[in-house]
């Protein structure tokens with residue numbers, strides 16, 4: 001049952017916004033590391049001998065443990081059972097360890113026969129040891145950052161439900177996008193004149209450790225809130241007893257299923273795309289490698305401003321279901337430009353800005369809609385399940401994009417640019433499917449009365 005706390009630390013504006021700052025900074029550090037290798041695809045090809053398929057496989061490895069070992073389900077269950085502080089701290093630790101292995105894979109120490117090199121060189125010899133070690137690291141990192149993300153969503157609901165929830169989620173996502181922006185723009189420069197790939201990764205690991213410290217500060221606030229709730233005998237617990245069978249109940253809920261499908265389709269056309277976008281800018285539009293990250297950086301810049309603005313709009317005015325449809329439409333429009341229109345710089349800018357609107361509309365509307373469909377006691381598992389389904393797309397689509405890129409460019413003349421048309425057609429397909437699902441979500445919302453189009457702030 002949802003509790004309405006009176007006069008708790010949660011009712012102090014400064015306290016809840018301070019909590020938001022701590023967890024948003026943590027997500028910034030996580031998203032920075034997530035995209036740190038994206039602008040380095042060319043260097044990975046030249047220095048490490050990674051093909052486009054190898055790079056896509058690396059990018060998809062982020063989700064391998066999440067999908068095959070059901071890590072996000074376990075994460076959600078641990079979150080509901082063991083609570084926010086334990087789950088967050090433990091999985092931020094996993095994230096840092098994975099990031100460290102990813103860094104290690106790029107170092108000379110490893111590549112000159114360091115610990116693990118011989119072993120990783122002894123099987124599947126078509127794949128470089130650096131690729132295998134980076135994949136192990138990135139897969140662990142993916143578990144950590146995804147469960148940290150689920151935990152942060154849960155934290156925001158805990159502190160902001162019935163208040164400025166969409167704005168808070170929008171601001172948190174804006175900070176996370178800030179991390180992406182730093183990765184796209186700064187990562188190629190951090191490699192230095194001698195283009196040392198491991199340098200930005202080392203910086204990323206240090207930043208993650210600072211993120212963990214910020215999370216410790218959150219933990220202190222959370223402890224205080226829990227103590228107040230425990231002391232207030234008039235408040236009913238918001239934590240109904242979790243049952244494993246609850247997870248199965250989610251699959252009987254059409255609203256939940258449609259949100260999960262929309263999530264996988266929409267995000268499959270965004271995050272896997274961003275892994276290849278800097279290279280697309282080089283190959284299709286002829287930008288210099290260092291500058292390509294700045295063009296892709298337009299995407300997080302736009303979303304940093306727009307996500308909280310749209311979040312605030314939906315807090316007050318609602319219309320989330322309609323906005324998810326609009327965002328999906330813009331997604332198609334943007335990818336059509338990348339796929340089929342001529343390689344004109346202005347088109348690249350327009351497509352990136354339009355994508356920025358799509359990437360602000362849908363997340364700002366979708367994540368705060370989940371608590372309208374699922375009771376608070378099951379939210380940890382619900383977010384986990386949505387992330388898990390989403391991770392299937394985040395695993396498959398980078399692999400597919402890299403594979404299609406290699407296949408559609410076979411026999412390419414030396415020095416000629418790669419043709420991204422077939423890969424981008426995949427992204428257009430995702431966009432169309434997302435629009436269809438968003439349409440059905442709106443229909444089901446009207447029928448079941450979830451209130452997705454109603455304002456989030458309770459008067």
Ligand SMILES: C[C@H](N)C(=O)N[C@@H](CCCCN)C(=O)O
Pocket residue numbers: 146149152153156169172173176267363367387390
């Ligand atoms: C990649 C990750 N699983 C994800 O979906 N991230 C969302 C944010 C979800 C959490 C909102 N509080 C994103 O849009 O970055």
